[in-house]
Amino acid sequence: MFYREAGDFSTTYREDSQTFPIKFDRYRYYAVLLIAFAIIPFLLNDYWVNAIFLPFLIYSIAAIGLNILTGYCGQVSLGTGGFMAVGAYATYKLMTAFPEVSMVVHILLAGGITAFVGVLFGLPSLRIKGFYLAVATLAAQFFLVWLFNRVPWFYNYSASGQINSPERTLFGIPITGANTEPWAVYLFCLVFVTLSAIIARNLTRGAMGRKWMAIRDMDIAAEIIGVNPLTAKLSAFAISSFFVGVSGALFFSVYLGAVEVGEVFGINKSFLVLFMIIIGGLGSIFGSFAGAAFLVLLPVLLKNVLVTGLGWPTDLAAHLEFMIVGFLIIVFLIVEPHGIAQLWRVAKEKLRLWPFPH
Amino acid sequence: MNTDDGYITEDGRKIGGVVMEMKNITLRFGGVTAIKDITFDIREGEIRAIIGPNGAGKSSMLNVVSGFYVPQEGEVFFRGEKRPPLKPFEVARQGIARTFQNIALFEGMSVLDNVMTGRLTQMNSGFISQALWRGKAEREEIENREICERVIDFLEIQSIRKTPVSRLPYGLKKRVELARALASEPKLLLLDEPMAGMNVEEKEDMSRFILDVNDEFGTTIALIEHDMGVVMDLSDRVVVMDYGKKIGDGTPSEVRNNQAVIDAYLGVSHD
Amino acid sequence: MPDQLIYAMEVFFNGLMAGVLYALVALGFVLIYKASGIFNYAQGVMALFAAMTLVGVMEGQVPFAHLINAVLGTKVHHFGWHLPAFVGIITTVIVMVILAWLVQRIIFKHLVGQEPIILFMATIGLAYFMEGLGDMMWGSEIKKLDVGLPQGINLWIDETTYNIFDYGFFIDNLDIVATIIAVTLVASLVIFAQYTKEGRAMRAVADDHQAALSVGVSLNFIWIMVWSVAGFVALVAGIMWGTKSGVQFSLSLIALKALPVLMLGGFTSIPGAIVGGLIIGVGEKLFEFLIGPLIGGATENWFAYVLALLLLVFRPQGLFGEKIIERV
Numbered sequence: 001m002f003y004r005e006a007g008d009f010s011t012t013y014r015e016d017s018q019t020f021p022i023k024f025d026r027y028r029y030y031a032v033l034l035i036a037f038a039i040i041p042f043l044l045n046d047y048w049v050n051a052i053f054l055p056f057l058i059y060s061i062a063a064i065g066l067n068i069l070t071g072y073c074g075q076v077s078l079g080t081g082g083f084m085a086v087g088a089y090a091t092y093k094l095m096t097a098f099p100e101v102s103m104v105v106h107i108l109l110a111g112g113i114t115a116f117v118g119v120l121f122g123l124p125s126l127r128i129k130g131f132y133l134a135v136a137t138l139a140a141q142f143f144l145v146w147l148f149n150r151v152p153w154f155y156n157y158s159a160s161g162q163i164n165s166p167e168r169t170l171f172g173i174p175i176t177g178a179n180t181e182p183w184a185v186y187l188f189c190l191v192f193v194t195l196s197a198i199i200a201r202n203l204t205r206g207a208m209g210r211k212w213m214a215i216r217d218m219d220i221a222a223e224i225i226g227v228n229p230l231t232a233k234l235s236a237f238a239i240s241s242f243f244v245g246v247s248g249a250l251f252f253s254v255y256l257g258a259v260e261v262g263e264v265f266g267i268n269k270s271f272l273v274l275f276m277i278i279i280g281g282l283g284s285i286f287g288s289f290a291g292a293a294f295l296v297l298l299p300v301l302l303k304n305v306l307v308t309g310l311g312w313p314t315d316l317a318a319h320l321e322f323m324i325v326g327f328l329i330i331v332f333l334i335v336e337p338h339g340i341a342q343l344w345r346v347a348k349e350k351l352r353l354w355p356f357p358h
Numbered sequence: 359m360n361t362d363d364g365y366i367t368e369d370g371r372k373i374g375g376v377v378m379e380m381k382n383i384t385l386r387f388g389g390v391t392a393i394k395d396i397t398f399d400i401r402e403g404e405i406r407a408i409i410g411p412n413g414a415g416k417s418s419m420l421n422v423v424s425g426f427y428v429p430q431e432g433e434v435f436f437r438g439e440k441r442p443p444l445k446p447f448e449v450a451r452q453g454i455a456r457t458f459q460n461i462a463l464f465e466g467m468s469v470l471d472n473v474m475t476g477r478l479t480q481m482n483s484g485f486i487s488q489a490l491w492r493g494k495a496e497r498e499e500i501e502n503r504e505i506c507e508r509v510i511d512f513l514e515i516q517s518i519r520k521t522p523v524s525r526l527p528y529g530l531k532k533r534v535e536l537a538r539a540l541a542s543e544p545k546l547l548l549l550d551e552p553m554a555g556m557n558v559e560e561k562e563d564m565s566r567f568i569l570d571v572n573d574e575f576g577t578t579i580a581l582i583e584h585d586m587g588v589v590m591d592l593s594d595r596v597v598v599m600d601y602g603k604k605i606g607d608g609t610p611s612e613v614r615n616n617q618a619v620i621d622a623y624l625g626v627s628h629d
Numbered sequence: 630m631p632d633q634l635i636y637a638m639e640v641f642f643n644g645l646m647a648g649v650l651y652a653l654v655a656l657g658f659v660l661i662y663k664a665s666g667i668f669n670y671a672q673g674v675m676a677l678f679a680a681m682t683l684v685g686v687m688e689g690q691v692p693f694a695h696l697i698n699a700v701l702g703t704k705v706h707h708f709g710w711h712l713p714a715f716v717g718i719i720t721t722v723i724v725m726v727i728l729a730w731l732v733q734r735i736i737f738k739h740l741v742g743q744e745p746i747i748l749f750m751a752t753i754g755l756a757y758f759m760e761g762l763g764d765m766m767w768g769s770e771i772k773k774l775d776v777g778l779p780q781g782i783n784l785w786i787d788e789t790t791y792n793i794f795d796y797g798f799f800i801d802n803l804d805i806v807a808t809i810i811a812v813t814l815v816a817s818l819v820i821f822a823q824y825t826k827e828g829r830a831m832r833a834v835a836d837d838h839q840a841a842l843s844v845g846v847s848l849n850f851i852w853i854m855v856w857s858v859a860g861f862v863a864l865v866a867g868i869m870w871g872t873k874s875g876v877q878f879s880l881s882l883i884a885l886k887a888l889p890v891l892m893l894g895g896f897t898s899i900p901g902a903i904v905g906g907l908i909i910g911v912g913e914k915l916f917e918f919l920i921g922p923l924i925g926g927a928t929e930n931w932f933a934y935v936l937a938l939l940l941l942v943f944r945p946q947g948l949f950g951e952k953i954i955e956r957v
Contacts, residue, residue, distance in 0.1 A: 013503040014496070076746055124938055127945045131668045131749040135888045136941060139934035150925030202491040206499055207481040214464050214475050221462035224426060225538065226450030226479035235485075267882075271753060278750060283466065312699040315769060322761025329754030333747055334739045 019201055036190060041183040049182040054255045056296045057189040058247050063276040063288035064200045065243025070274070071282035072204055073236035074216025075125050079137035081269030082144035083241050085261050086114045087248025089154050092163040095176075095253065096156060103168045103175060107192070107249045114245020115238040117144075122237030126230060129219075141267055148261040162260050165253040176253045185254050192250060196243055201285050203239065212236050213283070244273075275325060279332050281341025290340040298324065364401060367594045368609065374402030376435075377546055377578050378423065383432035385418055392418040393429065394602045400546065405572055406580045407589045410599035411622070416582045417459060419599065420550055423580060424456050425449030437545070451479045455544035457535045459551045459582075465524040469534050472523055473510060476541030477502040509540045512574070513567060529560040533567070540571060547571070549581035553588055561585065565592060590614070598622075632796070639790075639798045640918040641911055646804040648910020650869055653811040654887035655894065655902035656818055657862035662896050663835040664855040667737065667748045670888075671756035673881035675725075675860055678763040680867030680876045682724050684774050685767040687717035692766045714776035718864070725860030726853075733853045760881070769878075774871035778806050807869040814865060818858070819899055827854060835897075889937035894948055901948055909933045 010016035020026040044053065062084060070076050090110035094101070121140040125133050148154045155163050167177025174180050175188045203209055211232040214222035223229055252259045259265070272295060280291020299321050306312040306320070336342055364373045378400040385393040393415045400406045400423075408416050421427040422434070425444050434441045436452060444452075455476070464472050481502060483494035510516055513533050518526065523534060532552065539547055552568065553561045565588060571577050583589045589596065590610040598606035598619045606612075606619040613619055654672060661669045669675075685692065689708040697705055712720075736755065740748055779802040787797035822828040833841040834851045842848055870880050890909050894901025913932040921928045940948070 013500045013507075017499060017503065076750070124942050128941045130746050132892060132941060132945070134746070134749060135892055136934070136938045138885075138888065139931060139938040142931035142934055146925075146927060146930050150927060199489045202489055202495075206488050206491065206495055207478060207483065208485075208488050210467070210471055210475050211478060213467050213471070214478075217464035217466045218462050220446075221458065221464070222475075223446045224424065224450060224456060224462075225475055225542070226447050227475075228445075228447045271757065274750070274753070275757075310699070313695065316695050316699055316765070319761045319764040319769065323758050323765065324761075326754045326756070326758025326761060329757065330736055330751050333743075333751045333754065334736070337747060 017205065019205070033194070036194075037187070041187055044182040044186055046182055049186050050255075051300055052296060053186050054189060056293055057186075057193045058250045058255055059273065059276060059292040059296060060193050060289050061196045061247035061250070062244050062273045063280065063292045064196050064285060065240045065247065066273050067277045067280075067282065067285070067288045068200060068204070068212070068243070069236050069240035071277055071284065071287070072209060072216060073212035073233065073240075074219075075122075075233060075236065076131070076134040076274075077137040077140075077240075078134050078267070078270045078274065079121060079140035079144070080244055080273040081265040081267060082141040083114050083118055083244040084248030084251060084269060085144055085148055085265035086117050086241075087111060087245030088252035088259055088265065089148050089163065089261075090114065090245065091249040091253050092156075092165065093154070095166060095168060099166070099168070103170055103253070107246055107253070110249040111242040111246040114248065115242040118237045118241020118244070119234050122234055122241075125233050125237065138267075141270055145261050145265060148265075160260075162258050163252065164258045165256075168253075176257065178257070180254075189250055189254060192246060196246065197285055197289075200243070204285070208235065216283075275329055277339075278329055279339050281339030282337070284339070284341035286344065287339050287341030290344070294340065295325070367404070368611075371403070371594075373404045373594065376400070377402050377437060378580075379435040380419075380423070381433045381435065383419075383422055383429045383434070385415075385422060385427055385429045392602055393422065395432075396599070396602075396604045397432075398597050398604065398607055400578060400580050401595075402578055403572070403576050404578060404594040405568070405592055406578075407593035407596045408580065408582050408599060409584075409586070409589055409596060413601075414599040415602040416599055417550060418602075420456070420548055420580070420582055423546075424454055424548055450542070453542075453545035454548065455539035455542045455546075456548035457532070457539050457550060457552060459554060461528075461531045461535055463523045463531055463535055463538070466522070468520050468522055469515060469526070469537075470506065470510070470519045472534055473506045473537045473541045474502065476509075476538040477506060479542060505543070506537075506541050509537050512570070513537045513540070529556055529563075532556070532560075532564065536564075536567065536571075540575075540577075543575075544577065547577050547579045549579060549583075551582050551584065553583060553585055561588060568592060635794050635796050637915065637918060639800070640914045642798065642800060643804065644911035644914030645907060646800075646808045646910070647914065648907035649808045649811040649815075650866060650906075651886050651890045651910050652903045652906025653814055653862060654866045655890040655906050656815060656899065657859040657866075658887055658891050659896065659899055659902050660818070660822075660831075660855045660862075661859050662891075664831050665737065665834070665852050666745055667752060668745065668896070669859065670749060670752040670885075671759060672859065672863060672887060673883070673885040674756040674759045674763070675728075675863035676867040676870070677876070677878065677881040678728075678759050678867075679721055679725055679860065679864035680774060680871035680880060681763045681767045681772065683717050683721045683776070683864065683868065684772045684871070684876055686720045687712050687714065687776075688772075690767055695768060696765060718776070718868075721864055722861060725864055726857045729856030729860050730853050732856055733849065737852065738849075756881075760878070772871075772876040774868065774876050776868055776872065778803055778868075778872055780872070801873075803869070803872060810865065810869075814862070815903060818862075822899070827851075831855060886933050889933040892937040892941055895946055905948065909936065912936060 010021055015021065020029055040053075062080060066077065066080050087110045090113040091106050094106040094109055095103070098106070121137065124136050128136060149161065155161055165176045167174050167179060169175065170188065173184045175184055204212070211222070211227045214225070214227050215229060215232050219229060222232070248265070251264070256264065276291035276295050277288060278291070279294055280289065281287025302317050302321050303314070306317040307314055332339055364375055366372055376399045380399070381397050383393055383396045384391065396419065408419055410416050418427060422429050424446070425441070425448070426446050428443045464475065481498050483498050487493045487495040510519060513536060515530065515533055515537060518530065523531065526534065536549075536552070549568070553564050556564060568579065568581070569592065572579055581593070593610060595608060596606070596610055596613045597604060598613055598616070600622040605622055606616040608616070654676065657672055658669060661667050689710040689712065691697070691705045691708060694706050697703060732755065736751060737748070740751055781802055783800050783802050783805060786800050791797035822831060830841065830846045831851050831854070833844070833846055834848060838848060867876070867880065870883055874880070886909065887906070890905040891902060893908060894903070894905030913929045916932050917926070917928050
């Protein structure tokens with residue numbers, strides 16, 4: 001009764017295949033967009049943006065990217081941190097080499113470069129499968145981090161080995177560097193997130209998404225009905241890496257401003273994003289958001305309760321966070337392998353029937 | 359392709375020329391010879407059955423026809439042209455669709471999406487168009503949806519259109535698999551034990567669908583089946599295999615009276 | 630003999646000894662994988678956890694001291710005793726067996742029959758959990774581990790090689806001891822799997838769960854057993870690496886080198902794990918020695934993975950794995 005689809009008829013195939021075929025969902029989606037674009041920017045301060053909104057938005061892009069590869073195409077990757085690093089370092093090189101070019105172009109180019117690297121490391125997926133591939137992607141993780149750490153050209157021979165994002169503006173408003181306004185960086189990232197989600201949704205509901213899912217569910221059958229595994233897998237690697245690269249670019253240039261590759265883009269980053277999509281929901285765009293929100297909010301919450309509230313030392317809260325996250329991963333894999341997104345679907349089914357049991 | 363040399367079936371349908379011809383096919387796995395020097399053809403519009411006891415090499419034969427296995431010796435002609443060794447997905451693009459002995463549906467997708475995968479070979483809109491869901495991608499989606507919906511209507515699975523395949527019972531899954539194969543509008547449809555594990559009612563349904571498909575769309579069908587009654591009723595011509603060799607070929611009644619077949623297969627009482 | 634070649638020989642021997650340890654850890658993976666189809670990513674963290682527990686027990690650390698202090702406002706840290714190494718090792722073995730039992734009971738009992746990749750991801754979750762648990766129990770600072778193993782340059786080898794080549798090889802006593810222990814362990818594991826009743830049961834389970842169950846093998850027992858053995862192997866590796874470079878997080882990453890070892894050797898093959906370990910040990914040391922200086926060093930971080938990746942592209946089943954035949 002709170003959630004209804006009765007009387008909501010699709011009379012054309014176009015209407016039936018839209019993203020939110022149910023009117024109620026569609027209105028809620030518009031409402032969320034309106035709040036995100038028109039209301040939140042006025043309420044933001046530094047703390048909210050840096051502790052919650054920026055990491056949430058940027059991780060959402062990474063999670064969407066990894067979800068395309070892992071959730072839709074079934075190829076588990078443990079190299080997300082390395083690919084984010086590619087996006088970050090590509091942006092850095094582009095920003096410093098071409099200061100007059102717009103940041104938007106740099107970030108998109110960084111995504112493109114990451115896509116290329118992703119395809120390169122995705123080539124073995126044609127021969128190897130499952131956790132063999134997962135381990136193989138560790139090669140990307142360790143190699144890329146090593147590369148950015150050891151080859152000085154990538155960090156412009158700076159003494160600290162760090163990369164720092166210089167100030168760049170968009171329409172005269174600074175979006176990187178030290179003098180940014182919370183609302184500006186928020187909106188900048190929000191635009192990227194929104195476009196990423198829409199593009200990802202369009203790709204996954206159409207022909208390309210079906211190819212990916214066919215490969216994921218049964219690769220041999222997919223090949224026999226005419227899916228070329230080469231193009232299907234490599235396109236998933238390319239598009240996934242593109243999003244991951246964009247998120248790495250934003251993570252460095254807009255969010256952190258300064259990056260030391262081993263610390264920021266180490267293997268734990270790969271796991272964090274993987275956990276986001278497991279907890280959020282494999283094969284669901286909404287799940288990517290849910291998982292990112294969950295794993296961004298959890299440490300903030302723990303910190304507020306344990307450190308600020310109970311006076312625990314910070315490292316203890318961090319250890320507890322590790323335990324909770326590991327525990328949750330196992331619980332989700334056992335109880336609900338499709339994550340929060342599935343819980344949400346079930347809740348909607350229940351709401352639709354409420355107050356009746358069937 | 360010569361269309362003159364067809365024949366008229368027992369029930370009076372006109373069968374056309376040769377669609378697929380297998381010439382002296384030999385297939386080995388390491389030291390084991392699964393198929394030995396087999397020759398037969400499949401004609402336009404007919405229902406062709408391959409039968410034989412367990413381990414006779416029927417499935418291997420079907421896999422050769424579908425291009426999944428490449429035989430060590432022999433030649434395959436499809437629509438008059440010699441077929442080079444192709445990758446499985448290239449075979450599908452030539453217009454050969456199949457179903458599987460152990461259902462090979464995409465369990466994580468809905469029935470409709472599964473059927474739509476049958477159209478993938480016909481969908482070739484560009485990346486940008488797909489990313490924006492504008493132009494060719496959207497048009498293709500709708501056009502192909504219409505074709506799929508016709509198949510869905512035909513096989514009477516409208517009500518489960520949006521159900522995830524993993525929730526369906528066995529018999530329906532078999533039907534969805536047939537729908538997926540049909541959606542590609544194949545020139546040759548291969549059915550690998552379409553009635554395995556079904557009860558009598560489901561078998562009757564499936565037989566009706568196979569006959570209807572052949573009748574309505576004129577689809578050429580090659581099938582493997584264990585149930586002798588079904589095979590004899592359905593098919594126009596039958597190939598009988600035993601230990602990788604062909605021991606009989608002809609109309610059901612010819613095969614039924616073939617001494618070699620009776621000795622090797624029908625005549626031996628298994629139960 | 631040219632100097633460069635002599636140095637390379639020294640590097641080769643050092644690599645060989647590192648390789649034996651990789652092989653040992655890899656064997657822990659193979660055991661679990663063969664018996665339960667689980668590809669245990671947590672093996673590295675298990676080694677770390679075992680080493681931390683060993684140090685903690687020997688030094689008389691109060692488990693969860695920081696947590697207790699934070700919650701109760703107390704200031705407990707140490708029990709005030711120092712235990713001999715063998716007591717510590719026995720206690721740690723008991724802890725690892727209990728851990729094996731818990732892991733089986735709480736996690737994998739509920740995941741029987743799941744896809745391998747789900748099991749794999751569950752072990753990543755387990756790794757995370759244990760990393761947090763280890764730090765929570767024993768604190769996250771770098772710890773020194775000393776169970777009385779000899780350390781420092783082996784003078785006999787130094788002198789002997791000096792007499793032959795005019796250059797003394799630097800080979801650490803610890804490495805020699807580690808190699809001897811690892812070889813002994815590897816040999817006994819192979820004998821165990823091949824000739825004992827439990828070993829046979831384990832291989833039966835590996836071949837076919839259902840069939841093993843039907844002839845009266847207790848799956849639960851076998852699984853707890855292999856996890857315990859893997860825990861023990863992790864402890865041994867943890868002691869070796871912990872003694873060498875301190876007990877700290879990077880230890881779990883070193884232990885993860887066993888992953889590419891497995892990919893090289895094939896997951897199901899014990900000889901594969903051994904040969905793979907040696908190849909990786911020698912390969913990464915020689916590569917670092919020959920190519921490392923040219924491209925910035927620290928190539929050990931990725932060499933094993935990239936080597937395994939390249940090999941798999943050409944031989945997807947690894948060096949010794951069985952050929953994969955796809956069927957429909």
